[in-house]
Amino acid sequence: MYKLLVVVCCYFIIFCSIVSCYDENNTFGNRLVDSDLRNISMDTSSITVTAVLIDSLETSGKQVVLAGKYMHPLWGSISAASYIPYLRPQYSTESDVTVQFDSLILLLSTNKNFVGDTTQQQRYSIHLLSEKVVLNDNGYLYNNSSFAYEPEPLTVYSFIPRPRTSEKLEIRLPDKLGKDLLTRFHNHDESVAVNHFEDYFKGIVIIPDEQQSYSLLGFQVADSLSALILHYHIESGYENHQKLVFSPNTATQFNQLQHDRHDTPMETYPWKKVEIPSAELGNRGVLFAGIGWYTRLEFPYLNDIMEQGEYVHIEKAGLRIYPEYGTYSGYNTLPDSIFLYIADENNVVTDAVKDYLGKQVQGGKLVKDDVFLGNTYYYFDVTQFMKDELGTSGKYKHNLQLVFNSDDYTKTLRNLTFSDTKGQHPITLQLNYKIYESY
Numbered sequence: 001m002y003k004l005l006v007v008v009c010c011y012f013i014i015f016c017s018i019v020s021c022y023d024e025n026n027t028f029g030n031r032l033v034d035s036d037l038r039n040i041s042m043d044t045s046s047i048t049v050t051a052v053l054i055d056s057l058e059t060s061g062k063q064v065v066l067a068g069k070y071m072h073p074l075w076g077s078i079s080a081a082s083y084i085p086y087l088r089p090q091y092s093t094e095s096d097v098t099v100q101f102d103s104l105i106l107l108l109s110t111n112k113n114f115v116g117d118t119t120q121q122q123r124y125s126i127h128l129l130s131e132k133v134v135l136n137d138n139g140y141l142y143n144n145s146s147f148a149y150e151p152e153p154l155t156v157y158s159f160i161p162r163p164r165t166s167e168k169l170e171i172r173l174p175d176k177l178g179k180d181l182l183t184r185f186h187n188h189d190e191s192v193a194v195n196h197f198e199d200y201f202k203g204i205v206i207i208p209d210e211q212q213s214y215s216l217l218g219f220q221v222a223d224s225l226s227a228l229i230l231h232y233h234i235e236s237g238y239e240n241h242q243k244l245v246f247s248p249n250t251a252t253q254f255n256q257l258q259h260d261r262h263d264t265p266m267e268t269y270p271w272k273k274v275e276i277p278s279a280e281l282g283n284r285g286v287l288f289a290g291i292g293w294y295t296r297l298e299f300p301y302l303n304d305i306m307e308q309g310e311y312v313h314i315e316k317a318g319l320r321i322y323p324e325y326g327t328y329s330g331y332n333t334l335p336d337s338i339f340l341y342i343a344d345e346n347n348v349v350t351d352a353v354k355d356y357l358g359k360q361v362q363g364g365k366l367v368k369d370d371v372f373l374g375n376t377y378y379y380f381d382v383t384q385f386m387k388d389e390l391g392t393s394g395k396y397k398h399n400l401q402l403v404f405n406s407d408d409y410t411k412t413l414r415n416l417t418f419s420d421t422k423g424q425h426p427i428t429l430q431l432n433y434k435i436y437e438s439y
Helices: 002-021 028-034 175-186 302-308 383-389 406-411
Strands: 037-044 048-053 064-072 076-084 099-116 122-128 155-159 168-173 204-208 215-220 228-234 240-246 254-260 275-277 284-288 293-298 311-321 339-343 349-352 365-367 377-381 399-403 415-419 428-436
Touching (some): 037 302, 048 284, 064 122, 064 204, 064 254, 122 168, 155 168, 175 228, 175 240, 284 399, 302 428, 311 383
Antiparallel strands (some): 037 428, 048 293, 064 076, 076 204, 099 168, 099 215, 122 155, 122 204, 228 240, 284 415, 293 399, 311 377, 311 428
């Protein structure tokens, strides 16, 4: 009985202590209870879409030949010509034997990249360069660089492309050129000496035929790829076959691309320092490798959600970009990956939209629906970017640049056309955020 009385007394003392310490002015608990918290999910239409043209792209030293022509359903025709200078080969046949020329072959091997209708016959004309290909002072040549060549082709070559195979084209060049080269090398002529060869033989250019070119193809460039092979034999008691391999100069080989904008929404715009609002392009954004188009995305009204409460916290942000049906096909497939880079008010890239670990640049995930094509889209998680942008203004605001990777821009003709917020399948930014009415 005594122990029970002691326990009761202890509890009574503790209770009195708590009551005596209570502050009637303390409203912390009330604020937690009364705080108005809302979860909001919305698809915002406040995205400004602008197509931007890169003035020039470096195409030298990329180890790829681009040749052909492609007609895009919206953006006009793009043609590619490839300039190929050659290195001096090592000629080892003794000069006291008699040699006979057999053939001179241009060997092209596809790299399986293509755009356009490959069921149609393709025609190339091969011309001799009349001007030596020299790099600019900065060490590069560009998609708009050009050098003189002979107006009459060495040969014209027609074929049906098979770009999905390891197809090799063997294009025979005139015997006259091959015999001249063999004679000069065999006689140790000064014109083909180490210091003079590229002044004498400046190389070739592959040009697509204007009337019979329906696809643009990529070919490999290496020591024996896009090479000239001179076949000859030594006269003796038995035939002794030889070959002289002219390897392409991979440093100075480059591709020139020309864009015909006639009868397109781009027709009236200049060729440098170009930015075109999506409204002027039929409510579309565009990316186009080879000729240098990318798209800038801006979110001018993001800060408006801050007016909905005392404090706003973005939980999740996802960007969906829908390719426009009719602008892609089996002849012009959708790119596997596109990328978002973060740029400041001067369009200078400062960072990239990265994966959830913040380490690797995030490639937009292509979600394909082959039944309902309108449900095909690229998805980006832009949560961190939106969190960082919320509340910024003026020079502290950033935009997103939607681009291909650098290899795609300089080695392919990949392209993507998509809708802005008023287009066929609108681009959407889905925001999930919390609103605190007080805190």
